[in-house]
Amino acid sequence: MQIIYWLLIVVMIVGVIGAVVPAIPGSSLILTAVIAWGLISGSIAAIKTPLIVTIVVLLLSIGVDFLAGYLGAKQAGASKWGQIGAFVGLLCGFFGLLPALPFGGPLLGILLGPLLGAIIGEYLYRRNLGAAVKAGIGITVGTLVGNLIQGLLAIGAVIVFLITTWSQVYGS
Numbered sequence: 001m002q003i004i005y006w007l008l009i010v011v012m013i014v015g016v017i018g019a020v021v022p023a024i025p026g027s028s029l030i031l032t033a034v035i036a037w038g039l040i041s042g043s044i045a046a047i048k049t050p051l052i053v054t055i056v057v058l059l060l061s062i063g064v065d066f067l068a069g070y071l072g073a074k075q076a077g078a079s080k081w082g083q084i085g086a087f088v089g090l091l092c093g094f095f096g097l098l099p100a101l102p103f104g105g106p107l108l109g110i111l112l113g114p115l116l117g118a119i120i121g122e123y124l125y126r127r128n129l130g131a132a133v134k135a136g137i138g139i140t141v142g143t144l145v146g147n148l149i150q151g152l153l154a155i156g157a158v159i160v161f162l163i164t165t166w167s168q169v170y171g172s
Contacts, residue, residue, distance in 0.1 A: 072142015089117020
């Protein structure tokens with residue numbers, strides 16, 4: 001039982017990393033691990049609190065994801081073109097469609113793709129490179145701040161899980 005518990009905690013840690021790094025499952029992975037523990041331990045009542053907390057974290061993470069990018073874009077004066085460009089850039093960076101970089105691989109592509117995409121999208125819309133760069137940076141900073149907040153929420157969900165289930169595995 002302890003091995004399964006620790007394997008699920010490892011899955012949750014991957015979920016925390018996924019809450020911060022785009023394109024890796026985050027809070028949903030933590031929720032899956034909580035539900036799996038409830039099924040494995042045979043006590044759904046014992047995971048009631050972490051289940052509720054994780055569902056709230058998942059919903060908050062979705063809200064933070066949209067709100068952070070939107071606020072970053074709004075603060076920088078970005079248009080819809082910049083936001084669309086950032087999304088296309090994220091996809092290109094994730095799937096490796098950006099020009100080959102000598103280092104960093106897909107993680108660097110995930111970070112640089114939205115920035116370059118937002119700048120290109122804004123430039124196509126405004127034809128002003130300075131405003132396009134400002135919008136691209138605003139969208140990227142907003143997204144990064146949102147990812148950090150999602151990471152903190154995910155860490156909180158894992159801590160609640162550990163506090164509420166530790167005694168099931170290791171006794172009082």
